[in-house]
Amino acid sequence: MNRIIPVASGKGGVGKSFITVNLGVSLAGMGKTVILVDLDLGASNLHTLLGIKNNSPGIGSYLNKQADNLESLIIPTAIDRLFFLPGDGLYTTAVQQHYFQKMKIIKELPKLVADYILLDLGAGTNHNIVDYFIPFPQGIIVTIPETTAILNAYSFLKSALARSIYRHFPPRSAERDMIQNFFKQRLEGSGNSLFSLADQLSSIDVKHGQTVRKMIETFYPGVIINMGRSVGDRDLGKNLRIISRKNLGISLQYLGYLEWMPEVSRSITRRSPYCLDHKDQLSSALEGICRRIDKIVPEKSIPLYEGDEDLDTLSWTGSAI
Ligand SMILES: Nc1ncnc2c1ncn2[C@@H]1O[C@H](COP(=O)(O)OP(=O)(O)OP(=O)(O)O)[C@@H](O)[C@H]1O
Ligand SMILES: [Mg+2]
Numbered sequence: 001m002n003r004i005i006p007v008a009s010g011k012g013g014v015g016k017s018f019i020t021v022n023l024g025v026s027l028a029g030m031g032k033t034v035i036l037v038d039l040d041l042g043a044s045n046l047h048t049l050l051g052i053k054n055n056s057p058g059i060g061s062y063l064n065k066q067a068d069n070l071e072s073l074i075i076p077t078a079i080d081r082l083f084f085l086p087g088d089g090l091y092t093t094a095v096q097q098h099y100f101q102k103m104k105i106i107k108e109l110p111k112l113v114a115d116y117i118l119l120d121l122g123a124g125t126n127h128n129i130v131d132y133f134i135p136f137p138q139g140i141i142v143t144i145p146e147t148t149a150i151l152n153a154y155s156f157l158k159s160a161l162a163r164s165i166y167r168h169f170p171p172r173s174a175e176r177d178m179i180q181n182f183f184k185q186r187l188e189g190s191g192n193s194l195f196s197l198a199d200q201l202s203s204i205d206v207k208h209g210q211t212v213r214k215m216i217e218t219f220y221p222g223v224i225i226n227m228g229r230s231v232g233d234r235d236l237g238k239n240l241r242i243i244s245r246k247n248l249g250i251s252l253q254y255l256g257y258l259e260w261m262p263e264v265s266r267s268i269t270r271r272s273p274y275c276l277d278h279k280d281q282l283s284s285a286l287e288g289i290c291r292r293i294d295k296i297v298p299e300k301s302i303p304l305y306e307g308d309e310d311l312d313t314l315s316w317t318g319s320a321i
Pocket of ligand 2: 016045
């Protein structure tokens, strides 16, 4: 079975694409087969980091029914065992994604044959991003050591968890109303972790409470602190972990810390993945992250509601929190 790992961030420009490509290169170097998927539709740029021309059909073509499946769109890279599924090179309209289109992609991804499938996502908490993050419980959130970026990373985690709990229940249900009301009251400072939402939902059905607890416990994303510049920056991952545990009840895994290195932008200009031609602290840290990811035993996520969605109510993301 393949392992699907979305790479997201609350704030833009923190190094998601750089990290996705280089984790792919490192995993391929460890003998794993990897497919990198450019899901930052509307702003696809993974091909540039891989030194590949943006002229192959990709996800955009699939969404525009120019391809029957995703498998046929995968192209090789210059690196053994590393493959690429392009974004929207030929169809930029793919930026307008409907719910059923996202579901079509999410259902196809597990059919791809590889050890790892890394999804490069856009930044922020909008549905087009969060909905690709939540079906896979061990996604990665990237942040940099700046207060706004850390706060955005935290908001991303909160929105992702809120939306997955919400999407577990059917449209127009009492459960969804209860969840929305819960998030309308401020979570912070109230001492209310999401476990108290589970308790509230138990009042409708005891099983709901158990399911939501399990959702919180099995939501096990990893965090990477990128572009660190001082010793103290290393602790920010731990701090984010502590606050996510305290306020949200989730176990965030601190996957690793990457330093800011001037050579990174040069490698991007040369269009050659950093890990291919550098053996230094940064490339070792990326390899360390791969080993940590490889050790995690994948957990099954709690299924989201699979019936017809009421698109109006589905617009709620938890962004009010
Ligand atoms: N560890 C690092 N050291 C130095 N520069 C870095 C590092 N990581 C990333 N960068 C630089 O940061 C810039 C943004 O990186 P990248 O495009 O990967 O971010 P992103 O999160 O994917 O952005 P977007 O949100 O726009 O998709 C790049 O120009 C890259 O050179
Ligand atoms: Mg990017």
